[in-house]
Amino acid sequence: MVDKLIELGEFTGLLRDGMVVGIGGWAARRKPMALVRAICRSDVRDLTVVSYGGPDVGLLCASGKVKKLVFGFVSLDEIPLDPHFRAAREAGEIEVSEYDEGMLYWGLYAAALRLPFLPTRAGLGSDIEVVNPDLKKIKSPYGDDEVIAMPPIRLDLAVVHANRATRTGVGQILGVDPYFDDIYCMAADVRVVSCEQLIDVADLDGNGGARRATLNRMMTDHVVVAPGGAHPTSCDPDYPVDTEALAEYADRENIPQYLERLVNVSHEAYVEAVGFEPGSGSER
Numbered sequence: 001m002v003d004k005l006i007e008l009g010e011f012t013g014l015l016r017d018g019m020v021v022g023i024g025g026w027a028a029r030r031k032p033m034a035l036v037r038a039i040c041r042s043d044v045r046d047l048t049v050v051s052y053g054g055p056d057v058g059l060l061c062a063s064g065k066v067k068k069l070v071f072g073f074v075s076l077d078e079i080p081l082d083p084h085f086r087a088a089r090e091a092g093e094i095e096v097s098e099y100d101e102g103m104l105y106w107g108l109y110a111a112a113l114r115l116p117f118l119p120t121r122a123g124l125g126s127d128i129e130v131v132n133p134d135l136k137k138i139k140s141p142y143g144d145d146e147v148i149a150m151p152p153i154r155l156d157l158a159v160v161h162a163n164r165a166t167r168t169g170v171g172q173i174l175g176v177d178p179y180f181d182d183i184y185c186m187a188a189d190v191r192v193v194s195c196e197q198l199i200d201v202a203d204l205d206g207n208g209g210a211r212r213a214t215l216n217r218m219m220t221d222h223v224v225v226a227p228g229g230a231h232p233t234s235c236d237p238d239y240p241v242d243t244e245a246l247a248e249y250a251d252r253e254n255i256p257q258y259l260e261r262l263v264n265v266s267h268e269a270y271v272e273a274v275g276f277e278p279g280s281g282s283e284r
Helices: 008-014 033-041 055-062 083-090 101-112 181-186 243-249 252-263 267-273
Strands: 020-023 047-053 066-074 095-098 118-120 136-139 146-150 155-165 188-198 222-225
Touching (some): 008 033, 008 188, 033 155, 033 188, 033 252, 047 055, 047 101, 055 066, 055 083, 055 252, 066 083, 083 252, 101 146, 101 181, 181 188
Parallel strands (some): 020 047, 047 066
Antiparallel strands (some): 136 146
């Protein structure tokens, strides 16, 4: 089987200007932050970012990487609205396509299925139709119902974070909710999974078995081992959200110092600086 393991530094070689990048996780939960920080450190520009947003979106906005954001929300959970995203949007620095959460999923799923659209009632009669004037409606061939035809959201690159992964690209998500990480991968041309711990295929059963293997090897192209790679967001059951670190990130006045101290450094330096101890991460 193909060995898909790469170093974090190799990941940035996959990036190019103008890419459509989908980011897995949900708000302040299991975001691939090590990969996001690597994008921030790169020279890439003018990204279209697709996300159920959290600090991934805000950090990329603060780093000047985002041209357009396609999103259902941007929240830090306990902090309702990411201040760096808010500043970028209020200043008109980014273009936006704002959808209902279900519509965003439907768009990703349409891309995963290689369909031209999926019908949905979500958004009907709301301002979603106003702020997304390109959305079209379609009449049911089986009756008079008229619904929104949600177009596919095709991704150039998907980045997600898992608790465990194998060299062949099987990813285990051990928390109670996989969110839509598998759909992100299925909707993308190139798929990168970072993980807390690298395991052998033979160890999958001992870590929850096939039912926990949310990402099969056909959904992934590259694996990056990054213990603590979701910090400061949670990666249950390995670690909870770091509320203090998230509050430091959310300090709008401190963002230049934050970027210098915790983003423009290696992942190893980040982990040391925040005092994170990856309890179950593995060494290469």
